[in-house]
Amino acid sequence: MTNSAPGGQRRALNVTRQDYASAGMAAVVPVMEESLAESLERIETSHHSRADAVMESLNLALVRTVGDPGSVMLETWESWLLAMQVHSAVFAATAPDLETVTCKIRQEERHLPTTGPQTYLNAETWLDAFYLSIICREAARLDMLAQIPVSLLRDFGGVLDEYTYAWVETLQSFWLNRDDLRTHLVRAVDLSAPEQARVVDAEEMSKLRYPPIMMLYRYLRGDVAGFIEALADAVRWHKEYWTADEDRTHNILGVVALAPLAIASLAKANGLPVEVQTDYLPEALLDFAWRGEFDA
Template structure:
């Protein structure tokens, strides 16, 4: 039996009206991404927000423009890390079907562990193994040298995902540590609600995936989407916040599971069908 987690209702017409303005701003940032650090920082959040808001009017992501927006978010999030780890003055990255020369940077304030996880999840959604290879080789020292302070669980979560992709045998060790470090006594920065409803559930999905546990995976996916909805409908401001329109982390882990033979038995507006099914396979040279 397929479970269902309906998405909250958004003011679709109002959201669609702001897309052209957001796209224009995003275009300006993309044009400056080769040399501007501020543009690179802003384009990360802006590109993902454009992808999310397009899914409000196109919840199944069946429109070409919606897929292009997710592809762009993936491209720019990977590109900024490629520029950070290159040992050359510039690195060539494809962004919107154009080869762009990004100046090398090394560590930057926007290249933290949270940004890395977003980039990795987007590459999973877009099924981009080459970019996943690159991201998996970003050293932890670069993430820690960004100048910010983050809870330790996130570095263990990064290591679990990195070890998984590189086929190392310590995936479980890092994942268990990440889960342990989400306990309240270990968390100093992230609030308990965000941790328990948004950050912890994808780890449990990943655990069930590693065990090839179809029933357990779908139960964990259903829980993750229910908690995502609880979080993003807790008050009026959250309910209208476009950040909640797509459950990005659960979607990414579900894409990974489906690509490797685990049937997805949960339907939800938080999981755009065309992204989950990779319906745009082969349409673009990403």
């Protein structure tokens, strides 16, 4: 498998995160909490509120992580757990044979009417849901997500690069232990080449989209040295992308390398060493430090 990826710099095992305005971020947390609470109040009846809750829950977790880089504080972990619950709930509510599904969100049972195609239920949101469920070690939710038909994700709207669907199929095949895993993985690698980019640009494809695929490839081969190298590349390129200009440097999406964190969490949970030290991979999330503290 080959792919053109950024190179030419010495790989490092310690990557510092860019500075964020921690005080300013902390100041907006109460406002974000209030907005998210309002969305959750209407999540059972409003698709607009479901879409808002998806976006707001992840943003809140990221903002909390600015001031708590290791995600060691209870409030930060609760925010990540909530983001996982919201993301998985909206996909659970696509079950074709049910009229309503019951999902736990913030320790409350919510009854969500099932839905037809909605623009927020696309493959990108599915990937975030899958990553969050890996990070939170939620096997049952991963089982559910792995059985969402890719055809359904296509129907749910949005124009995405074809690699996205190949990557979804790869992760589903991996989780369900299907025989077609290699086929989907090779296709994901090929379609994540920079020249294949149509919706995202070549830089985003090579620095953000391709690295987690290579991490999974190295993990599946049991290649410890190759995996550590791929993880170091993923984190370094994540920083390069999110510090390329002033706007990106302050973008909240750069706080955590979500996809590499998920694959690294998977690897660490299964005995592979993770030797990259960085706030882009919050330590408490990577180590699942809150194991057993919550009924998710």
